[in-house]
Structure formats: C-alpha cells, structure tokens
Amino acid sequence: MDARVAVIGVGSIGSMALWQLARQGIDAIGFERYAPGHDQAAAGGESRIFRTAYLEGPQYVPLLVRARELWRELEQESGQSLLNLNGGLMIGPEDSDSMRNVLVSADRFDLPHEVLDTAEMGRRYPQHRMLPGEIGFFDEWAGVLRPEFAVLTAARRAQALGARVVSGARVTAVEPFDYGVRVHVGDRVYTVEQAVVTAGPWTAHFAPELARHVTPRKLVMTWYPALDVDAYRPERFPIFIRESGEVHIFGIPTLDGGSVKVAPHAPYGDLSDADDLDRNVAEGDLDAINRVVAELMPGLVPTPVRVSAYLEAYTTDGHALVGQLPGAENVWLLGAFSGHGFKMASAFGQVAADLVANGKTSLPIEHLDPARFAR
Template sequence: MDAQVAVIGVGSIGSMALWQLARQGVDAIGFERYAPGHDQAAAGGESRIFRTAYLEGPGYVPLLLRARELWRELEEESGQSLLTLNGGLMIGHAESESMRNVLESAARFDLPHQVLDAEQMAARYPQHRMLPGEIAFFDEWAGVLRPEFAVLAAARAARTRGARLVTGHSVTGIEPFSDGVRVHTAVRTYTVEQAVLTAGPWTGRFAPELADQVTPKKLVMTWYPALDVDAYRPDRFPIFIRESGDVHIFGIPTLDGGSVKVAPHASYGDLADADDLDRNVPPGDLKSINRAVAELLPGLLPTPVRISSYMDAYTSDGHGLVGALPGVDNVWLLGAFSGHGFKLATAFGQVAADLVTDGKTNLPIEQLDPARFIG
C-alpha cells in the first residue's frame, strides 16, 4: 500500500479533508491536478460568504457552527487570517420561504441576530435600496472567507503534519477492489486502503452512477467601483444575500480598496464537461447583474471593473453529496455542493476524516447521502 487514504482533489473540501486526516495521524496522499489554492474550479474569486442563519434551511446550522470553530482552529494552526466576521444581511420579502428559513434557523439555535425594517436599514445601511415589503435579517456570525488562502493554508498544515501531496498531473480514474482502491494517474498507479473523492466540478466523472444528477456549471463573479469606497469597507458594509423578486444576488465588502463584489446566485450556464470551461464572458451576459446593481445598490457604478469565471458542480436538488460512493464501502464522496459549500468546508473535512476512521460521523449529514439518488 502507498498510503492508508487517497484524497482525490485538494481544493475547497479536499484540502480540509487532508488536513483533518493528518491531524488524526492517518497516512494520506492528496492528488491535485493543479496546485492547492488555484483558481481553476470552485475556490477562486478572492472571497466567499460565511453565514450561520441559513436560507437553505436550519438543518445546516450544526454543520455551520462546527465549521466556524474549525475555521478558527485552522487560522491558529496556519497563522493566517481567513475568516472576518463583519456580519451579514439577508434581505427579502418578509413572507418569503428563504426569510422564514433564516428566522427559523435563528430561533431554533439561538443565533445572535437582529431584524431590520426599511427605515432601520436606511439609517444603518443606506448602501441598499429596499423594496416594498422587504425586511433585512442581520446575522452577527456572518462574514468573509478568503478561499484561495484557506485552501493553501489547509494543504500546508496537512503536509506539516505528514500528509503527502502529488500535484501537476490528473487522476485518470479510481478502481475500488476488495482490499483497497487503485488510483490511476498519468504517471503511475497508487494503491491505498480507502479514497476520499473531493473532485468538485469533476464529481460526475468519478461517480458515473450519479452523473445524471450532477452538472458542472459556469459561475461569473463581478466587482463594481464604489462612489464612496469607505462606505463599503467591512466595518460599514456587511456581506449580504438578497432575494428581491426575480433578483437573487450576493455581495461582499471591498477587499481591494476600490471595488465591491456583487454577483448572482444563479450560474451562467451548464457545462458538458468541467474541462470545457470558457472563462470569457460576453458583455451581454452581464445585463441582468448590472441592472440589479443599478436598481438596488445606488452607490455603485453598474459597470464592472473586474470579471472572473469559475465553476462548481450542482446536484438536481441543490444539496451536496456526502457519504459512501453508492455500492462501494471504501470510497467516500464529498462533492457537488451546488454553490454553497465553501463556508462548510472545514466541517466537511472533519466529516471525511470521521468516515475514513469510524465509518460514521456525529455531524448531521443524513440529508446529503448520495444514495438518495439511487434506485
């Protein structure tokens, strides 16, 4: 055997899995076609949102609370600042399902928060133009993550603890057998006892039985110049997620001192294969996000000064895949988080290590079982 465990893909989730396995003394090898911290898949784009009161439902809150603890542990171990908790605004119609989910999350888990009406928003956060019937939920435990630095920090921490890393060439396939798993690369074949499949947009390639439920999608992030940049610094402009009618957008305070990241929740289209990503963005594709910025964020100029393309894998029901690869007892799948996985990455790293060492975890992942799509 070359190692106890192989981690296939050392990106958002794989880097954290490798770190957690190394922390538990497991002999692990990570395989990454680029290098940790790259911007070719789901972890690029300078920033990601962290939040605890969850639009997608309260079932995620225990995972988010554990993730928050682990982000701090990774910061301590790496010596890097990765998570800034400057608060977060969830803006939408008071009667919408997403706002009900947020309020239920806060009530069930006693999350520190405030509910703001339009008048209070105008006084505290005039950067936002509120629409009739809208409220804002302020999540005190929300903020900004630095994804590229976080992935690199976790990978380096894993190596410091003894994990190995193979970079620069692709895994061409995995082959489970009765006593282990063969990991085929362009250079050689490795044999391990178990594998953790964290391939992000390439998830369907390594889990063909789930390929019809998993789609890689193109994501585009845009940064807009601020008329008064001081109004958009982290201490004055919390992260936000907004659902105003058909407009579903998110935003992050300025990190570069001049522009503000605002982008849609929606993807910019499906990809037949994750290797097919075209990072070019035709100007016409930006009309809807530019229009939303002009309507809802009047302090920003509605023409972006920076545009970047990335991708992620989405399941047909919008929830990730976490658990045993169907029909296999020594390959664990964590992927297709459908655009909202990075904030949870540290917790899923722990989940991966728990599954490898114990075959189960105390964190709630039942709703993410890949088997829900089988049979």
C-alpha cells in the same frame, strides 16, 4: 500500500479533509491536478461568504457552527487570518421561504441576530435601496473567507502534520478492489485502503452512476467601483444576500479598497463537462446584473471593472453528495456542493476524516447521502 488514504482533488473540501486526516494521525496522500490554492475550479475569486442563519434550511446550522469553530482552529494552528466575521445581511420579503428559513435557523439554534425593518435598514445601510415589504436580517456570525489562501493554508498545515500532496497530478481512475482502492495517476498506480473523492466540478467523472443528477455550471463574478469606498469597507458593509422576487444576488465588501463584488446568486449556464468551460463572458450576459446594481445599489458604478468565470457542480436538489460512493465500499464522495459549500469546507474536512476512521460521523449529513439519487 502507498498510503492509508488517498484524497482526490486538494481543493476546498479536499484540503480540509487532508488536514483533518493528518490531524488524526492517518497517513494520507492528496492528488491535485493543479496546485493547492489555484483559482481554476470552485474556489477562485478571493472571497467567499460565511453565514450561519441558513436560507437553504436550518438542517445546516450544526454543520455551520462546527465549521466556524474549525476555521478558527485552522487560523490558530497556522497563524494565518482566514475568516473575517464582519456580519451579514439577508434582505428579502418577510414571508419568503428564504427569510423563513433564516428566521427559523436563528430561533431554533439561538443564533445572535437582529431583524431590521425597511426604515431601519435605510438608516443603517443606505448602500442598499430597499423595496416595499423587504426586511433585513442581520446575522452576527457571518462574514468573509479567503478561499484560495484557506485551501493553501489547510494543505500546508496537513503537510506539516505528515500528509503528502502531489501537485500537477490528474487522477484518471479510482478503482476499488477487495482489499482497497487503486488510484491511477498518469502511468502510475497508487494503492490505498480508502479513497476520498473531492473533485468538485469534476465530481461526475468519478461517480458515473450519479452523473445525471450532477451538472457542472459556469458562475461569473463581477466587481463594481464604489463612489465612496469607505462606505463599502467590511466595518460598514456586511456581506449580503438578497432574495426578492426576480432578484437573487449576493455581495461582499471591498477587499481591494476600490471595488465591491456583487454577483448573481445563480449560475450563468450548464456544461456537459467541467472541462468545457469557456471563461470568456459576453458583454450582453452582464446586462441583468448591471441593471440590478443600477437599481438597488446607488453607491456603485453599474459597470463592472472586473469579471471572472468559475466552475461549480450542482445536484438536481441543490444539496451536496456526502457519503459512501454507491457500490464502492472504500470510496467516500464529497462533491457537488451546489454553490454553497465553501463556508462549510472545514466541517466537511472533519466529516471526511470521521468517515474514513469510523465509517460514520456525528455531524448531520443524512440529507446529503448520495444514495438518495442511486435508489
């Protein structure tokens, strides 16, 4: 055997899996087609939102609480700063499904928060032009993660604890056999006891029987200049998500001291394969987001100064695939995080290590079982 475990893809989830495996003393080797910390897949663009009162459903809260603890542990072990909990605003109508999920999450799990009516929002956060009927929900356990640097930090920490990382290594096949798994990389075949597939946008390559439920998508992020930059620094401008009628956007305070990231909370288009991504963005494709910025964010110049395209795999129900790869006993799949996986990557690293070590985890992942699509 070349190692006990192979991790296929050392990106957001794979780097955290490798760190957790190494922490548990499990001999692991990670294969990455680029290099840890690259920006060619799902983890590019300098910032990712962390939040705990979850509009996607309260079933995620225990994972998010654990993720927060693990981000802090990674910071402590590495001596690096990765997560700035500057707070987060969810903005939308009080009776919307998203706001209901956020309120139920906070209530059920006793999360620190404040509910702000339209007038209070206007006083505290004039950066947002509020619409009638909208409220603000302030999540204290929300903020900004540094994705590329976090991936690099976890991979380095894993290596310091004994894991191996092979960069520039594109895995072409993962082949289970009676006593383990063969991992094909170029003309070399590695043999391991178990494999963890964390290939992100390329998830379908390794799970062809689930492929019709998984779609790689293009996501575009846009940064807008601030008229008064100080009003958009993390201390004054929490991360935000606005789900209101036709408006589905998110935003992150200025990190470069000039521009503010505001982008649609929805993809720009489906791809038949992640390798087909065209990173060019036509000017007309930005009309919708520019209009929303002009209407709702009066302190920003509504023409972006930076535009970048990224990739992410989505499932048909918007929830990731986490568990045994159907039909392959020694292969664990953690992929298709459907636009909201980064914040939980640290917790899913633990899930991966738990599955490898014990075949189960105490974290709630039942709703993510890949078998729901194979059935």
